[in-house]
Amino acid sequence: MDFSHSPKVAALRERLLAFVDEHIAPNDHLHHEQQAAMTDRWQPVPITEALKPKAREAGLWNLFLPESGHGAGLTNLEYAPLAEIMGRYPWSSEVFNCSAPDTGNMETLERYATEEHKERWLKPLLAGEIRSCFAMTEPDVASSDATNIQTRIVRDGDHYVINGRKWWSSGAGDPRCAIFIVMGKTDPEAEKHKQQSMILVPRDTPGVTIKRMLPVFGFDDAPHGHAEILFENVRVPAGNILLGEGRGFEIAQGRLGPGRIHHCMRAIGLAERALEMMCRRSLERRPFGKPLADQGVIIDRIAQSRILIDQCRLLTLHAAWRMDTVGNKVARTEIAEIKVAAPDMACQVIDWAIQAHGAAGVTEDFGLAYMYKIARTLRIVDGPDEVHKFQLGRMELNKYRAPRNARPGESV
């Protein structure tokens, strides 16, 4: 369990930090302004696009993909500190072609798609030429339980016909979004976790209608966005099914682990930036004749933030190490732990940073309200806290149900 950076990772970190210092941090305000000013909300933000070739040139491209020649060949543990850095500026992940849901979709295609589909969808995704979307959550059912999903995928000759309604289909707002991975049921009578399948649906397939883009805490997250999508008699070739009928749940499981750990690492970076902002603001602002930085309550929160962040980072690195060494399935306990811990921590730290900024904290001048929106939403995305804690609690209890009783939790 060695969390030190290998020389390879250390070099990538240095390069990434330098890139952030040179290109991301100084353009953060510009990015915000460009995005805010766009009247056609769903067009790419110029500064993001302008930086992509630079990132690629700097060798900071597709860093996320483990066990593949297409990415940087990093393990989860190696990728973690890089994702943390990207997380400080939420828009920056895309600059490095490391943004959700494209990362998860690329990984899914890399693992489960045919060569033909890889050529058609994975290649341009890796090149950053198209974007993609993952359509799983449904408005009408509690989708944290995937067995509730109602979208139907019905075989009809050489095709599958898809009917259903999805929402929170992130990334669908982008005009370059060309491919959807859709989860639905092929056999509602099958065993509980064999009913679901995943299928590739090109965006321009007839019957696909984007009903609306969802606001989140008042933000539209343009040009990425979160869509509500109607699938009406959408017909795609049978070969578009991934891995085969009834394998959807299995693919989802494989996909969710990395997705969650990426979210958590980015949330840690986000919290670090909020803490930095809290410190800087506290040193500058002087209500009642002395800087906030001299007030006990503020100092206490800064200290507590440092503790919360450091604890959470180590827990996340630990989960990454477990994923790398025992596999995503066995490491589901550790993944559940960070999925609960990181967003909660980030919400707390950002909330304190907001408070230290007063009225400026809830408007967009510092971006803290937007950062809070990200962290708060993470407590729901990929399953709400309650579901993960329920599973985690049950796994802990199970240790003591066994005939041969366990010892209390042991040191790592």
Add this chain to the structure above:
Amino acid sequence: MDFSHSPKVAALRERLLAFVDEHIAPNDHLHHEQQAAMTDRWQPVPITEALKPKAREAGLWNLFLPESGHGAGLTNLEYAPLAEIMGRYPWSSEVFNCSAPDTGNMETLERYATEEHKERWLKPLLAGEIRSCFAMTEPDVASSDATNIQTRIVRDGDHYVINGRKWWSSGAGDPRCAIFIVMGKTDPEAEKHKQQSMILVPRDTPGVTIKRMLPVFGFDDAPHGHAEILFENVRVPAGNILLGEGRGFEIAQGRLGPGRIHHCMRAIGLAERALEMMCRRSLERRPFGKPLADQGVIIDRIAQSRILIDQCRLLTLHAAWRMDTVGNKVARTEIAEIKVAAPDMACQVIDWAIQAHGAAGVTEDFGLAYMYKIARTLRIVDGPDEVHKFQLGRMELNKYRAPRNARPGESV
């Protein structure tokens, strides 16, 4: 300390509840849609306007104004349960001409303006024909300490000339907003709390520029809005000063008490509605085969919400009763208590309600993210929690500094 409803209040409550049932609740979604659909963001929302005459006709108009023939003649304690009901649907306060900052501005004009100014500004405000704005907070200083304010109000012959920059000037977005009450310094050399004055500035006075409307958690709060305003050599007649030079702090103190208690009562109503939504959703939603309402964590939060709300309501009624009986100045302890307690409570209850709604909780389909924005912002508006707690803590400590030592806190 009798918190029961007098027959007069009981009758008003019944009428108000009936109006909400008939006109507000069923139009909540329509209001949201109309507002969301407006391309010119700063026009009145039709349903709000359509309901105003009905409210007036129902005798539900200007209920807030204490000790005045213009309002309903209610004490703070009497108005509290009515404000709570309005708070359930944040947009409804305006329907009853009871929305901030107009209420505070009307009260200020009623108490301190000349007859001429009352005729010109108070009368149309009471009639709901114009809107108003209170310009106090400044972006460049920690305005929670009013002595930091930098806007200058300089006498020049028969006029005052105003220079400064304000923000969070709520209500300035509304095209009907006709009058600003501006706080600034007339004498920066005077005693600390005699430097400030308040002055009336008609919106169309040359030199008044609305620089931008501030987003709050991504929301623009249109058509009301929160403005950043530049005052450049703005010249108004000397008679526009309220009460006289150096009286600004005094007016602010008188104004803030009622403003805070109104906010708190509305926050309680907001929390009640969030709790209702949490209950209804929990009864309907069935992840993992049984309703959320059967899950212990949810039940526990619902119980805790009931406790938190009930405690907070009683504390607020108590503060109202104190304001009515000992005056706003002596009751500043009690006002500080609720200013901290109510927004914090509302944030917690709404956050739990969001969680119970899953992905739907952070989008606008249920309005919960918007409700959270209101409650969260209240922790900063009119002074952040930390300032109120600092004062409250000092007042508590002072009890034991006196030569003759106090007893521990006594029952009310």
Add this chain to the structure above:
Amino acid sequence: MDFSHSPKVAALRERLLAFVDEHIAPNDHLHHEQQAAMTDRWQPVPITEALKPKAREAGLWNLFLPESGHGAGLTNLEYAPLAEIMGRYPWSSEVFNCSAPDTGNMETLERYATEEHKERWLKPLLAGEIRSCFAMTEPDVASSDATNIQTRIVRDGDHYVINGRKWWSSGAGDPRCAIFIVMGKTDPEAEKHKQQSMILVPRDTPGVTIKRMLPVFGFDDAPHGHAEILFENVRVPAGNILLGEGRGFEIAQGRLGPGRIHHCMRAIGLAERALEMMCRRSLERRPFGKPLADQGVIIDRIAQSRILIDQCRLLTLHAAWRMDTVGNKVARTEIAEIKVAAPDMACQVIDWAIQAHGAAGVTEDFGLAYMYKIARTLRIVDGPDEVHKFQLGRMELNKYRAPRNARPGESV
């Protein structure tokens, strides 16, 4: 809902406060010393005994008993502020013959015992000549659910024969404890809430064995104490049953409401004293060159304590008022609210006071650790928080199960 003090209560409060100032506060340390020094732990503490005649003489005796000529004839709402004052010094309740479980036992006897039993047990209890015990909780089952109780009470001719094991039988340590009220099952086959009965068992009845006195957080609570008691073929006359077979649950319900509200009022008094101690200590103690009272974190906690206490007191007065006006059964929601809120609040305030006292906070020099023990134990006594919150949450949810849907919670 008038929480003001009637002239009668105001006069009692003045008298009680004067008595506390003169006799209780100055003897607090002496009481602690005398109790600590007793080698025979189970003898009355001299100062307690010395003050009883003074309290009786001052008309401060048996203040608790509502609707009875034996007490002061106070409603719950009237008794509440008096109980709060007694709660500041936990040992003082007994000085006024107002300590648990005697209060509950006296009320039970007053309501449900025969004249003969009143003469034999109630009279000397009212006179403070004997003490009593309530034996309900059992070590082997989760007694928060009274239907779990296993003690058997079996009719045998003119007698009942009792077998079972009880613990947490508070007050049994006192050598003057003469009478137990025992809860057990007379008919395990009856309807769920008709199985239980209560019966009077004189302490010296053969077969009653005190197995041990339980320590609580290391304290023995001598001379009162909490006993584990074995009942082996304990035979008492059939007339000792209270109200009749199968009425035990009903008696318990009637008894628990007042017991809980007394606990809560005392917990509020305890928290007030902890807050006073925190303030005084903070003014005196100067680590790092300035008094704790100038440190932001301490001031913040003092403010928060004031808010928490005031909220909780109002909630408790509200519950008392409900008990007085709608009866204990209907007011069970309000009783559940305070049963959760008051101990939790007291734990928090006392914990902060401990922290402000440093090492002195956890030893007995200031009594804070003992105060914490009281408050912490109250989160379990008479049903753990979780049970009350479960019931409270269900009651809230039930409002929305009805065919005619409720409005959100309304102002009191």
Add this chain to the structure above:
Amino acid sequence: MDFSHSPKVAALRERLLAFVDEHIAPNDHLHHEQQAAMTDRWQPVPITEALKPKAREAGLWNLFLPESGHGAGLTNLEYAPLAEIMGRYPWSSEVFNCSAPDTGNMETLERYATEEHKERWLKPLLAGEIRSCFAMTEPDVASSDATNIQTRIVRDGDHYVINGRKWWSSGAGDPRCAIFIVMGKTDPEAEKHKQQSMILVPRDTPGVTIKRMLPVFGFDDAPHGHAEILFENVRVPAGNILLGEGRGFEIAQGRLGPGRIHHCMRAIGLAERALEMMCRRSLERRPFGKPLADQGVIIDRIAQSRILIDQCRLLTLHAAWRMDTVGNKVARTEIAEIKVAAPDMACQVIDWAIQAHGAAGVTEDFGLAYMYKIARTLRIVDGPDEVHKFQLGRMELNKYRAPRNARPGESV
């Protein structure tokens, strides 16, 4: 930063776990009974003494001492998982001669004492033949700020004369306690951190009076105990001073780091055992017809406990690794972090475990109240949380005071 167990540590852990399984866990109840039954409170507990030779024989003796031939030669990181295991049963540390304050005292002697003193005091301490005490805290001043210390150590010819009052001198109750390390001021006029010295005082030196043993949450912690000690004209040879006059603060700093990390590791073990007990109890106990383990609130707390413990363990291992690699002084940030985090975490987990045990949780049948006492006291011992957080917050703020501004916190 490799937290894996080296083969040496892995072997020690296996041996230690086996010893705990065979000798400690099965005797936990016996230990409690023996201790509770001792009328002479200050005699060694037989089972503890009986196990010491076995531990020594098993090679589980003096495991704590880093960089020394006397101990097991373990780094802090290597010792951490062993301390965690000992922490599960608080009395077990002494069985392995690894209990505070003897560990810290042995380390201090090893580093700073003369050969003569090592022979006289360190040797029998290492052999477990005598016990020792560290006298630093004073009742009259806030000792978390060591500059407040008032005890005087005055040179008088070949001797030093000590006058002062100490308390919380842990271990002084043990009749085998033979040597005190006393902190006092040799030069109150010197530079702030050069005023203090440490000096060896044999317990039987004239003028040393143990005034009383302090109860902690009602517990006496016999036979170890926490003493209040009066030093009146206590005269010891000048050579008894450690390292030289004015070096006391420096020694304290060196000593406190390891002391704190040992406390934290043991607190983690304690929390693990509390979690185990919470799980086992929840599986057994069935209020209201189903096991606690099926109730959502309990499951949620178990999950949260798992997260809290795992986070905190990793943070502690990280601090140990920093101490080993950059030294205790540079690692003071990390030590401050765990000093705050671990006791707070343990308090929370144990509190939940208490609640799951109901009435049994606050008595001594399960030892949970005693475990809580340990964890709660740790929030004060070696400096209260507030002091550590103040320093931690300042260090974080300092990053941004520098002319060359820092980046936000970086991944480890």
